[in-house]
Structure formats: C-alpha cells, structure tokens
Amino acid sequence: MTVKCPSKLKPLFDYIDKNKSRFIDNLKNAVSIQSVSGDPNRRNEVVKMIYWVANRLTALNATVEICDVGMQELPDGTTLKLPPVILASLGDDQRKPTLCVYGHLDVQPANRSDGWVTEPFELEIRDDVMFGRGTSDDKGPAISWLHVVEAYNAATLDLPVNLKFCYEGMEESGSEGLHELLLSKKDTFFKDVDYVCISDNYWLGTKKPCITYGLRGLCYFFLQVSCASKDLHSGIFGGSINEAMSDLIAILDTLVDKDGKILVPKIYDEVEPVTPEEKSLYESIDFSMEEYNQDIDSPQLLHDKKENLLMARWRYPSLSIHGIEGAFSESGSKTVIPKSVIGKFSIRLVPNQQPETVEKLFREHIEKQWKIRGSANSYTFTMLPGAAPAWKSNPDHPHYEAASKAVQYVYNIVPDFTREGGSIPVALTFQDVIGKNVLLLPMGRSDDNAHSQNEKLNISNYVEGTKLMAAYLYEVGLLEKVV
C-alpha cells in the first residue's frame, strides 16, 4: 500500500514532463565534454565540465565557490593541477532543513573501439534509451538536481530546503583532494547541513526503484615483480633466468579460489557476523537472479539462492584480479620476457573491515607466499592511496522514510532498502566528517553499464528520476532540522 502524492507536486511533475527534450539536450551537451579524470591529457575537459555546471548554478542564483584542491602527482613523477570542486548554496532560511547533494562530473574512459555501438561522447537515443558515457554515471543524476531547482522556480514554489551542492571531477580516480576539502570545510560550508543525498548508484534490477543504505569499501593493491633491467628475448634468455611473470602468477594464484573465497588468512575475521534479523532482510528484497545473469551472461553464478548472492555482493568481501601492467597485452604475439610486471587486484571491504588491517594481512600473506616460492627476484607490494572502509547507514531513519515516500509518489511502489557492492568513499566521509545522515537515491538501472561499454540511461529513468528528486526535496523539507 503506497502513500498518495501531494497535489503540490503536480505542477513540478508537469514542468519536468514538458521540459523533457530540453533536459535531454542539456545532458547531450554534458556528455559531449570528454571529462575523463583518469586521462591527464583530458584534464582541461574535466575543468570545462566543472565550469559548465558552475555557470548553470550561478544562473540559478546559487552562491558558487570554485575550490582549488591542489596538485595531483602522476605515476611518471610529474604533477598536474586537480580539477576544482564546486561548493554551491541556494537559500539560507534558518527554519528549513539543509540538504547537501553530492555528484561527480567526471567519467570513466571510453573508446568506440572497446565495443561501443555508438560514439561514447555523443549522446544518441535508441528506443527511448540515451547512450553515452556519463549518461547514468553520473552526469545525468548530477544535472537533474539543477533541473529540479528550475522546476521549483518555474512553479513559483519556494524551495523546501536550503540546498547545497558538492560536485567534484575526480570521483572515477579516487576523489583525490576531496576528503581534505570536506575536512577543511566541516565547520563552515558543511556546518549547517542536516542531510546528505548522493545520487550515484543504480537500482538493484531494471524495474523497481530502491534506496541504498550501504556500500562496500575498497583496497586496491599493486604487486610488482622484477627479474631484469630490460625486456628480454624469450629465445635468447628463456631457460636462463627465473621470469618475473611466472613468479607474479604464482603469487596471484594464492589470493582467491574459483568459488570466490579469499585465501588470505584471517581476512574474514573482522567481517560483521550475520544475524537472523539481517538475513530476513534479504529474503524480502525484490531481485531476480535470472534477470541479473541475463544481463552479464555468466555461465554460472557462484550462489544459487537470492539471499546468498545478495550477501556475497553486499556484506561479504570479494577479490578481483584486474590485470597486469608491463607484460605483453596487445593482440597478436610477442616473444618477450617482461623485465618487470605489476599485478593489480583489489578487495571490496565490508563492515567492520579496516583498510589498515586488511593491508597488513595481505602484506603478511604475500611475504609468506613469496618465501614459499623461493624466487631470487624481488617484489614490492603497495596499497594505493584512497583505500576506504565500507559505509552503512540506518534505513529506519526518518530521512529514509522521506525518500521512500518520494519514491511512492512517483513510482506508486514501496521501494526496497538495499545495499550495494561498489564503493563511494565520500559517503563515509560525509557520515563521519559531517556527522549527518547520508542516503543514496539512485536514478538509473542495474543494466546501465556504468564503467562498461554502451553506458546508457533510460529516458523514463531520467524523467521520473528528476520527479523523484523534486518529491524527495519536498519530503526532506518536512523533516526536522538536525542541528
């Protein structure tokens, strides 16, 4: 049984419906800016994207601050200016609660040749679906907050909250510089914030909206093994040295078994035990294993029960080996013995795992395995900066109830409260640094191909998702101020 939509929201929803084409055009412009944060050569595009949004916020009468967050050190030792972070405010009414929305304006890399059916940086509509890098992650949701403000203005409705914006351009590259900025602004810009909303995730499936109260954390590791001062010809040198590549592979082979079990001793010790109450939560979630696998076409899922699969994705750690740098990786064949190779793998953390403990366990495991291997080569083991623990909130909080009502107004269905397997470290920073309730309000669907080829956002998700944000703002306005 869902709650009825207040009539006050009707003009907002109408405005959003009527301005659909223009909102799509805005997203088209945003997608055309190739703001790939991981590519130093396109840093100016990220900066361009930041100013593109900042100018629009100014046009909406927001007070906009463009915050310098310093320099980035690149792997080759050179430095590059980080893109600035937008901090903006609309309204300062002491009677209203203050909501801070977070979004990011940078995107993952994308090349047509990777297997895109459209040009990744040209928004193209096929069957009511918008294809393009950043449509769903996260330009679509990020600019929708601006469309919501526009709708309130057009409907001559007072904004129900003081609204603050925190928009960055380095999310896909570890949010470098953001944590420090948030810390430094804790007692100024963020002082009056009561609630935080992040729209940078996805529905659990393709049909039913959800509200997300948990994310896994992340530790990313580099394991480098070196065997020579230069790449060698495998004919001339094969058989005379202990090759770095076989050493690396031997160590990588000790990390995880075929059932996804992480083989590092004690790695599960810190994991929060499952209670019967928690277990019952998963049973009621609307989730189709078939639909989930249809999308990725894996020959077999690791779990045959919905609850176990959800727990594996949300509340147990997982380890993935992403690749090897320094070895031959192109198509065709090359008879090289690589001089030095870097294995890259990461672990998704869950409550109550701490990055420091996890790093220590991996370091000890690799040290032990290396001794067993007995290679004369040398290795270095590094945890990348930006490691973060998991984030978990309390879905019984009134903030979540407000978001649930907003979903019901728009979609006429009671949303599931979900967790997610991915990581958004800033969620934890907002919770711990600002000390306020954080909530994730997804706009897109599970099959939006974030980080993959053919990223997309359904037009219906874009339009209804904008209405959802408008309704959510209304409901948050009815909440008590926390301060």
Next chain:
Amino acid sequence: MTVKCPSKLKPLFDYIDKNKSRFIDNLKNAVSIQSVSGDPNRRNEVVKMIYWVANRLTALNATVEICDVGMQELPDGTTLKLPPVILASLGDDQRKPTLCVYGHLDVQPANRSDGWVTEPFELEIRDDVMFGRGTSDDKGPAISWLHVVEAYNAATLDLPVNLKFCYEGMEESGSEGLHELLLSKKDTFFKDVDYVCISDNYWLGTKKPCITYGLRGLCYFFLQVSCASKDLHSGIFGGSINEAMSDLIAILDTLVDKDGKILVPKIYDEVEPVTPEEKSLYESIDFSMEEYNQDIDSPQLLHDKKENLLMARWRYPSLSIHGIEGAFSESGSKTVIPKSVIGKFSIRLVPNQQPETVEKLFREHIEKQWKIRGSANSYTFTMLPGAAPAWKSNPDHPHYEAASKAVQYVYNIVPDFTREGGSIPVALTFQDVIGKNVLLLPMGRSDDNAHSQNEKLNISNYVEGTKLMAAYLYEVGLLEKVV
C-alpha cells in the same frame, strides 16, 4: 693458430674501410623506414623497404623478382596484403657454386616512450655505436651483402659464387607466406642453390665471433578464458561470478616452476639425450656468465655452471609467459572484472621435439588442469600458425670450415661453433625444402638489444662483419658444387 688471410681479399677490405661512412648512411636511410611488420598501419612502410632494397639490387645488375605471397588475415577478421618477397640472382656460371643469402627487412615495434634513449627510427651514433631499430636485426646484415657485391665490383673481382637473395618483410611476424613460396620455388629459383647463409643472429658474447649451427623451434599458445558477455564493475559483480582472470592465472600457474622446469607431463620425453661428446662441446665455448648477466642484471641465473646455462638456452626447451590480453594493462588503477582474457605463452623447442606432439601434450595438460579447477567458465586453447621444430646442422661440414676461415681472415681468431636459443623457422625450411647445408653467420653482438629498447650495432661489427661476408663469399667459392 689461425689461418692467414689471402692477399686477394685486401682490396675488398680496403674498399669497405674507405666506404664506411656511405655504408652507415645507407643503414641510416634503411632505419628511417618504419617497416614494422606487426603493425598493419605501417604495412606500406614494409613494402617501401622491400622496394628500397629491390631497387639497389637492380642497380647492382641483379635479376630481381618481386614475389606476391598473398593476403594476411588479421585478428579482427579483415585481410591485408602481405609484403612481397624479393628473390634476386647475380650470376649463372655453372662452374661456380651457388650461395643463397637470406635476410629480413621488417623490424620489431619500437616507441621512444618504451625507454629508448634515442628516436628508434633515426639512426644515431654514440661512441661508435649505431642506435636504431633494425640496425642489428636485420637491416644492417641484410644490406651488407649488397655492399659486399659493390666491393667486388669496385675491386674488379669476379664474384666467386652465383649469388641469390631471398629477402622478406614478415620475419618478425611469423614469416607468413614465405614457407609456401620456398616450396613453390624449390625446383626453379632454389634448384641450383648449393649453400644457404643466414645473417640474422648474434655473437654469443660481446667479443668473440661465432658461427651458429643450431636454433630452437617455437610453439606459441593462446589460452582464452571467458566469464561474461561484457566487462564488469568489480564492486557490483565481485563475489557473484567466477572470474575469468583467476581461472586463467590458476592454469598459467601449472605450466612452469620457478626453476624454469616445464610442468607439462612428458614434455621432456622427446628431448634428445645428452652424450658425453656433446657435453664436452660446451666446455670449450668462450662464454662469460658474468658478462651475460651484467647485460640483463638478473638477480640470479638459473644455472651456476657455464655448460648447464648454455644447454638450458640451446638444447633444452623453455617456457615463457608473455602476457595477458583483455585484462587491464595500463598504468593506474581500474576496478574491472575483464569479461574475457587471453594468456599468451610459448615454448622453445629442441631436437627432437615436434610441434604436433608438444601441442597435444599441452592440450591434454590444460584439459586436465581445467577439470581440477572445476570452473563453470569456458576456455579455448590455440596453437598459433607458424610453429616450427628446432633446426640443427652439422658444424663439421666444409661449408662451416669455409666460414671459420673467413672469420680467421678478418678477426684473427678461430670462432666458436654455437647454437642459439631463438628461432628462425626459415633455417629449417631451407634445410628440409632446399635440402642444402645452412649456416648462420652473425654480424652483431649479444648485447645488441634485438627486440628490446635501444637496439644497436657497433660500427666495428658493421664494418668487420661486411669484410667477413666478403671473405666468406671467397671461401664458399672454393667449395665444391653440391649438385
């Protein structure tokens, strides 16, 4: 005790010394043509290089045939014309023996950013060393045969042999099309050939010349494992599927141990047993383990005795894992679960291993290991075209004696007879198809960095190596015709 140089050779040697600068300029021009056979986008450069040499041969009054060898099928399914092969002849005197020299005009890829200290396609001289891709492998040696002919002409000396040239442009990419051409020309162009000489290898060290009578063969394998229809986000999907990357790594980890021992059952069964006579050959070879390792700076060689190291490189098989295609291989971090990954590895074959048997043993081993792994994913295992057994000749043959004398004339030292760990499949084709004695006459040194960064050829090797070719031609002219 070395043999004395015949005075007849003096004017040839003088001419070569006097024309050193011009010969270097010729090599400079050749290096500037970016004839990378492995790069389809530079195929026209390979063709340009072929014609560059063909025109020079014509100017020397050779009869030149430009042989079309058909199309290449690229990994993406498209086809590309293979570069033609040069077959050229100088002289048809029935009283003289006929020598066929083989060379290749294509090169390995090279980018300054790989760690070159000079532009790879601009020959640059530093301290009497010529740096540039192809200087040593194989443009330097290949064009030197032309300089030798020029020297004989200038000295108004009759060429001591009928000279045939077989120059290709696909050696670094498996000599595609060449084998078939040789077969088809067996009874025409190659019919009268008595001896074959290949100058496409290196001295064993950096100081003493050698003549090479053996090469290892090669089987190159692709092992592909797939787990999904698209690349996946490791946060969203980590823990729910069996990842292709960990399956691949588990199988690659069963191939070779840290001491270089190949773990595929029965793989050593076909290997020719070592006789005491053979063993004694290695003891007399002039080879410094220290110098060998100084060049590559490996923390530890797999063998502590010269004989064992030489045997490991020449007469025992070795396995190298070259890399993985499809996984993340760039610098930085990416939280991807690759949908499909291809492990690339190869084995160097020795007498009497046959590619068919080796392929079968690997196929069985991988099938067995895959069953043990018990993964629900699928794999494909492929041996690349161009697999070839080892080649070994008889260094007691008069042809080798002739080459040894030529070395003594130029370097005043008796050369070692060596084998080499690399593979030149055409050596075996010449021996088996043409049925004539084949010999490898290296020009460059062991530290020439063929296939690696900073390929080079010492000017002294270039000049003395050209004299060696001139003297070798003289000595071959004194041999009996085989036919």
